[in-house]
Structure formats: structure tokens, C-alpha cells
Amino acid sequence: MAGTGVAGSADRNGHARTDQDGPTDQGVPTDQGVPTDEPRHTDESAGAGGAPSLLRRAAREVAQQVQRRVPRADLDDRDPDFIRERLPLMWLAASLWYRGEVRGLGNIPDDGPVLMVGNHSGGNMTPDTVVFTLAFNTYFGVERAFYQLAHNLVLSMPGLGSLRRFGTVAASPANARRALQAGAALLVYPGGDYEVHRPFWERNRVDFDGRKGFIRLALQEGVPIVPVVSIGGHETALFLSRGEGLARLLALDRLFRLKVLPVSLALPWVLNIGDMLGHIPLPAQITIETLPPIDLKAEFGPEPDVDEIYDHIIRLMQDTLDALAEERRLPVIG
Amino acid sequence: MKATAAITISAPIETVWDVVSDPERALSFMSGVTRWEIEGDERTGLGARYRMLLRVGSAEMGGLIEIVEWDPPKELAWTSITGVDQRGRWRLRSMAENRTKVEIRLAAGVAGSGVWGWFAERIAQRIVSSHLHTTVRELSRLVEHERMRSQAAVRRAARSAHAG
Numbered sequence: 001m002a003g004t005g006v007a008g009s010a011d012r013n014g015h016a017r018t019d020q021d022g023p024t025d026q027g028v029p030t031d032q033g034v035p036t037d038e039p040r041h042t043d044e045s046a047g048a049g050g051a052p053s054l055l056r057r058a059a060r061e062v063a064q065q066v067q068r069r070v071p072r073a074d075l076d077d078r079d080p081d082f083i084r085e086r087l088p089l090m091w092l093a094a095s096l097w098y099r100g101e102v103r104g105l106g107n108i109p110d111d112g113p114v115l116m117v118g119n120h121s122g123g124n125m126t127p128d129t130v131v132f133t134l135a136f137n138t139y140f141g142v143e144r145a146f147y148q149l150a151h152n153l154v155l156s157m158p159g160l161g162s163l164r165r166f167g168t169v170a171a172s173p174a175n176a177r178r179a180l181q182a183g184a185a186l187l188v189y190p191g192g193d194y195e196v197h198r199p200f201w202e203r204n205r206v207d208f209d210g211r212k213g214f215i216r217l218a219l220q221e222g223v224p225i226v227p228v229v230s231i232g233g234h235e236t237a238l239f240l241s242r243g244e245g246l247a248r249l250l251a252l253d254r255l256f257r258l259k260v261l262p263v264s265l266a267l268p269w270v271l272n273i274g275d276m277l278g279h280i281p282l283p284a285q286i287t288i289e290t291l292p293p294i295d296l297k298a299e300f301g302p303e304p305d306v307d308e309i310y311d312h313i314i315r316l317m318q319d320t321l322d323a324l325a326e327e328r329r330l331p332v333i334g
Numbered sequence: 335m336k337a338t339a340a341i342t343i344s345a346p347i348e349t350v351w352d353v354v355s356d357p358e359r360a361l362s363f364m365s366g367v368t369r370w371e372i373e374g375d376e377r378t379g380l381g382a383r384y385r386m387l388l389r390v391g392s393a394e395m396g397g398l399i400e401i402v403e404w405d406p407p408k409e410l411a412w413t414s415i416t417g418v419d420q421r422g423r424w425r426l427r428s429m430a431e432n433r434t435k436v437e438i439r440l441a442a443g444v445a446g447s448g449v450w451g452w453f454a455e456r457i458a459q460r461i462v463s464s465h466l467h468t469t470v471r472e473l474s475r476l477v478e479h480e481r482m483r484s485q486a487a488v489r490r491a492a493r494s495a496h497a498g
Contacts, residue, residue: 081446084418084444084447085444085445085446085447085448085451086447087418087444087447088444088447088450088451088453088454088455089447089450089451089454091390091391091392091393091454091458092450092453092454092457094391094392094393095391095392095393095457096391096457098392099392100392101392102392102393102394105394106369131392134392134393135392135393135394138393138394138395138396138417138418139387139393139394140397141397141398141416141417141418142417143397143416143417
């Protein structure tokens with residue numbers, strides 16, 4: 001029940017990276033909706049050593065299919081009635097399965113654009129997103145425009161097309177800007193697939209992998225950043241490794257923007273490699289704390305230093321996560 | 335989902351009405367309510383709007399509500415403008431010996447949410463019902479306590495006037 005419930009209700013997979021750090025962003029054709037960079041893929045995969053050529057060719061084919069499936073980002077796809085009708089299911093998952101608690105939603109400005117930045121946990125099932133999306137939509141009402149950035153692969157996954165109606169758009173700087181310029185609230189997980197698949201023993205660590213694109217975005221658009229810190233999501237399975245070496249070996253990083261091929265012990269698969277089909281998350285207690293908004297220009301001056309802001313936000317979120325961890329007695333049980 | 339709770343309070347109906355119709359006092363006795371703010375120029379009366387939230391399970395639910403019935407000191411009803419659909423009502427009736435019967439009703443739900451909606455509403459009903467029962471008990475305590483204090487103040491004043 002919970003498995004399908006979660007999958008159907010909100011988000012799966014490495015929800016969102018706003019990594020805008022330069023040329024590695026590979027010009028994913030989210031805006032155009034058509035794969036224009038086919039030759040580049042060929043070049044790149046030719047350079048990827050290790051994988052047998054047949055496998056490589058098959059992977060390239062899949063990659064092109066995926067690129068084709070990445071939906072053109074259209075903010076108009078968000079459907080408030082659709083979200084409203086799914087609130088009860090999300091509420092059941094959040095209240096009964098995860099015993100979720102979201103604190104400090106009043107810290108989010110009542111109106112206007114805002115960039116919410118979260119730490120990301122729980123593998124592809126992303127239970128923290130389920131709890132937070134429900135909380136946001138009931139607190140402010142589905143009438144308030146609320147978008148989430150997600151990995152291309154999530155949005156192109158068969159059966160997950162409904163996520164677009166939830167307000168989930170493919171992670172790209174252009175999409176993020178468009179959402180903020182429309183005056184919406186935007187949720188991003190800068191750590192993305194890297195953070196969401198960190199090993200279990202790093203569960204109480206905020207790790208954005210040095211991705212600072214979200215800060216530049218907030219500065220350019222002049223919107224406040226609201227850190228959203230969650231705990232418990234990473235206790236829903238026993239995450240063992242990101243499998244970065246495995247991902248490199250199979251050239252997944254070049255083909256799908258996937259830097260990881262996670263390995264975990266999870267229900268019902270026991271040994272779960274890739275987590276592509278998701279898993280049944282353990283009913284870990286999830287607590288989320290929303291921190292006061294940070295007005296970057298007011299706090300860091302008219303010419304702020306991105307690295308300084310990054311360190312500040314990471315420290316702030318880590319301190320909050322440490323405090324939340326102090327409250328817990330046992331993993332899963334809370 | 336529909337929940338109700340009722341109680342009889344040892345106070346005149348006007349005294350109880352003054353409390354339940356005062357938006358600034360909602361937070362002090364309404365269990366589970368985390369927000370009840372005046373929105374717009376009208377503080378009370380027909381058409382007055384409030385931004386309210388009620389904690390149910392892991393979510394705070396509510397939104398903008400508007401008063402659609404205002405019949406002092408007997409009936410006060412609201413309906414939601416934004417957020418999850420809801421209707422609420424305070425129903426006050428005068429009883430013998432200066433007592434007042436108070437009832438609060440809350441109906442809420444999501445049309446078209448199917449079997450999960452039905453299931454969620456069963457569970458939410460118990461939580462909301464428990465909130466409403468606590469609310470009327472708190473209201474009773476608050477009103478009767480204030481009434482006792484004000485009566486005592488009158489007696490004190492009378493005594494000191496007599497002594498003087």
C-alpha cells in the first residue's frame with residue numbers, strides 16, 4: 001500500500017538538482033523538448049572506457065529515448081484540482097506511514113516567489129518530498145503555485161507523467177527561473193542524486209556536493225532562500241553505496257546525467273541495485289524543519305560571495321540537522 | 335468528514351457568544367488550531383474573513399474562510415474560500431438557569447478523492463472530533479472561569495463600597 005501510495009502521490013528518484021555549474025550542464029534540451037545533442041553523446045560515449053560496446057550502444061539508444069521523453073517544461077501543466085484530489089492519499093502516507101511532522105512553515109513568506117532549498121534523502125522514493133509537498137499544499141492551499149525541480153530521468157519514467165501535474169518540472173536553470181519569475185514557490189534539492197543516495201552512515205549529513213547553482217539563481221532573481229531540513233528519510237532503507245564507480249563504468253553519467261548507481265538493502269528486493277523500480281520504504285519517522293528566509297543581498301551585501309553564502313547555508317542546515325538528530329533516540333522509530 | 339461536539343456551559347448565551355465570535359480569542363481555546371488571523375477590514379460579522387489552520391495528523395489544513403451566517407448570539411457559520419473544502423458552525427442555545435448549550439460542527443473533505451479519500455476521512459474524523467471535544471471543554475473552562483472572576487470582582491466592589 002505504502003509503496004504504491006508514495007510512488008503515485010509525489011516524487012520518485014533524485015528529486016532535482018539545480019546544478020548550473022557551467023559547461024557540464026550538457027545542454028539538456030528540456031526547453032526544446034527534442035534531442036539536439038545526439039552527436040555529442042556519440043563522442044562522449046565513445047570516450048567512455050570499460051563498458052562493452054554492445055552494452056554501450058544499447059545504453060545510448062535508451063538515453064536517446066529518455067531525452068525524447070523528457071517533457072517540455074510547461075508550468076501550465078500544474079493542475080491544482082489534481083493535487084487537491086491526491087491530498088488524502090498523501091496525507092495517509094505522511095501521517096500514518098511516516099508519522100511526519102513539518103515545523104516552521106510560517107517561515108515561508110505568505111506570497112511572492114521563494115526558493116526553498118532542501119537536503120535530500122531516502123533514495124528514489126524520496127519520502128521527505130511526500131511529507132513536505134503535502135504540508136506545503138495544505139498549509140498554503142493548492143491555489144498557491146508551487147513547483148519542484150526533478151531529475152530528467154524521473155520525469156521521463158513511464159507512469160510518472162502525472163508528476164508534471166503536481167508541479168514537478170525538469171531541473172534546469174531556465175525552468176527554475178521561469179517558475180520564480182511567475183511568482184511561484186520553488187523547491188530544489190541541490191544535492192540531487194548524489195545526496196539522495198549517500199550511504200546510511202552519512203544519513204545526518206547535508207551534502208550538496210559543492211553545487212552552488214541555486215545561490216546564483218536566487219541572486220539573479222532576487223528571491224529569498226528558505227532552507228528546508230529533513231531527517232528520517234534516509235532511514236527508510238539501508239543505503240550502502242552510491243555506486244559511482246559502477247555508474248562511470250556503464251557510462252551512465254554521460255548518457256543520463258546519472259553520477260550514481262546506488263546499492264542498498266531494501267524491501268522487497270533485499271539487494272537493490274539502481275533503485276529504478278523503487279522500493280517499499282520502511283515507516284521511518286520524518287521530521288522537517290523550515291528555517292527563516294535568507295535575504296541574500298541584505299545579509300551578504302550588494303556584491304555577495306557565492307562561496308560564503310554556500311558555506312553559511314550548509315552550516316545552518318547542518319546545525320539544524322544535528323539538533324533534529326539529537327531529538328531522535330532510534331533510527332526508523334524516531 | 336463531519337465532526338461535532340457539544341457542551342452545556344454555566345453562563346448566559348451572550349457571554350459565550352462574545353468568546354466564540356471573537357477572532358482574536360480563537361487560538362486560546364480552539365484545540366489544534368495553529369492560525370486564526372483576520373484577513374481584510376471586517377473583524378467580525380457577515381463577510382468577515384480569516385486565515386485559519388487546523389493541525390490534523392501530519393498536516394496543517396485550512397485556508398481562507400468567510401463568515402456566511404451571523405445571527406448573534408445564536409448562529410455563526412463559515413465556509414472555505416481557499417484550501418481544503420470546509421464548513422464550520424457555532425450553534426448556541428439559551429437554557430434554563432442562565433446556562434447555554436454550545437455545539438461546534440466541522441465538515442471537511444476533498445470531492446473526487448476516491449477510496450483513499452474515504453479512508454483518509456475516516457481517520458481524520460477521529461482526530462478532528464477529538465479536537466472539537468477539547469475545544470468545547472476549553473471554551474467551557476474559559477467562560478466559566480472568567481464569569482467567576484467577574485462575579486467575584488463585583489462582590490468585592492460591593493463589599494468595599496459597603497464598608498466605605
